[in-house]
Amino acid sequence: MVLDVAIWLFLCGMVFEEHPGVLTLVLGLLAVTVSVGTARWSPLVSLVVAAITSVDTLFNFASRVPAWPIGLMVVMCCFAGRRMPRAREALIAFAAVGLAGVPVSFAVNDTEMADWGAMAAVLLFAGLLPWQVGRYLRLREDLVRTGWQRAEDLENQQRIVADQARLRERARIASDMHDSLGHELALIAVRAAALEVAGGLGESQQHEAAELRKSAAVATDRLRQIIGVLREDPAPTEPVDDSVSEVVERAKRSGMLIDSEVDESRSDPDMVGRAVHRVVQEGLTNVAKHAPGAVVTVRVRRSESETTVLVRNAKPPAGPLPGVASGKQGLLGLAERVRLVGGTLRAEPCEGDGFEVFATLPLDGSPSESDTADAGMRSESARAHHAARRQVRRSLIAAIVVPPAIMCCLLGIVGLIFLVDYNRSQLGKDSFAGLKIGETRQEMSAVLPDRQTDTHPADPLHPPPPRSDCEYYGVGGSVFDLRTEVHRLCFLDGRLAAKDVLKIVRKD
DSSP: OHHHHHHHHHHHHHHHHTOOOHHHHHHHHHHHHHHHHTTTTOHHHHHHHHHHGGGHHHHHTTTOOOSHHHHHHHHHHHHHHHHOSOSHHHHHHHHHHHHHHHHHHHHHOSSTHHHHHHHHHHHIIIIIHHHHHHHHHHHHHHHHHHHHHHHHHHHHHHHHHHHHHHHHHHHHHHHHHHHHHHHHHHHHHHHHHHHHHOTTOOHHHHHHHHHHHHHHHHHHHHHHHHHHHHOSSOOOOSOOSSOHHHHHHHHHHTTOEEEEEEOOSSOOOHHHHHHHHHHHHHHHHHHHHHSTTOEEEEEEEEOSSEEEEEEEEOOOSSOSOTTOOOOSHHHHHHHHHHHHTTOEEEEEEETTTEEEEEEEEETTOOOOSSOHHHHHHHTHHHHHHHHHHHHHHHHHHHHHHHHHHHHHHHHHHHHHHHHHHHHHTBOOHHHHHHOOTTOBHHHHTTTSOSSOOSOOOOOTTSOOOTTOEEEEEBOSOOTTOOOOEEEEEEEETTEEEEEEEEEOOOOO
16 A cells, blocks of 8 residues: 555656646646556556556657556556456457547647657557556466476375375274284184084183183174274265265255266276266366366267266366365375276366366276376376466566567558558659749649648748648659658649748757
């Protein structure tokens, strides 16, 4: 807030420093106030207001170029570049203001395209170039955030790897306990049973042997409980209770927009059926968490050898839910489940800023040796980081190349228009010499050019005849000829009253 007030005071000071008229002063202060006031909550409005002030150049180009619109555009366009998420609206605004200046230029000045060229130059180098610089700074900040996000993803993956290592170790411990203690307890139970039925023992001894066998059975049961504790998340292998269609219908009833096509012509093996169910369930869960309100496409197709599952969502209308971060654990676990049945999983962004999960599950597959699908998901942050760096480089190149390139194109267009106007306003020396005093304007129409030159010098040594109307034409030289002469023809009552060659006096 303090920075905004300081900028507002500085720009208002620039307006006062120009010593403008009352109308320009009021409009300048209004433009500064609106542009600074809307810079944070509506950067596009701030940019448009600042760009419109470049029109002031059209009213001052003949004598000077006003400084306050340049200062306003440099500051506000740079801020808008940093705060606007997309470039399209800003480029449209710059183009619209530039094109709107063309008719204004023809209406207010005799120089026509020349003063519009000055306005275009101010708009390019005081508006578009600072906006490009601001956008470059924004993309640099996004790149830094992307880098930190990638580091966080790598840390999450390291934690997941550590958790998986601990789970594997627990599984090995459980296996060792089962192999050693289970074997020993089984031997104890066998020996106790042999003593229980052996001859020569008293009734009390046989009873003790029976109790020993029961104790071994209890110990074996407790061992199974301990193993169950060590295995925190036992993977179910039984088929799911509800079908994929029921999962989709339940999601539809909750408000999700789903276009589903589920082939139920046959049933899959238990493990494959469970994997199909998990892919659809995990895909819909991710859409609900990270793309609420997005349209979802669910496709389950079955052939004689495999089942394919597709869950794709379009771009979310309002973005992800606030505070929801993806740790990739669900997709990692899903990739492991798909791998266990010999399938492949692809989870990546798709066209239109959406996301796609696609799984191929063979009916008679076996677990693959390496998880190739998971490798693609682990490189997602690397792809995003690379794309952000590429966008930053493009923004920097655009900031350096685009304004000069546009200026060169405009200069080419203005130069072409100037050449056409120049050639249409030249009256050659021979034609000028052939004009006779007393001829009518109509008799000369075949010789005179289509238009007059913009240069109208005043020569005190050759004043025009009283009450005459004078026309000015070039002397017919090359556009690169630096001679400063103009042909003047003065008409009185429609007849040529005087013709002169005037020198253009330039003031340094």
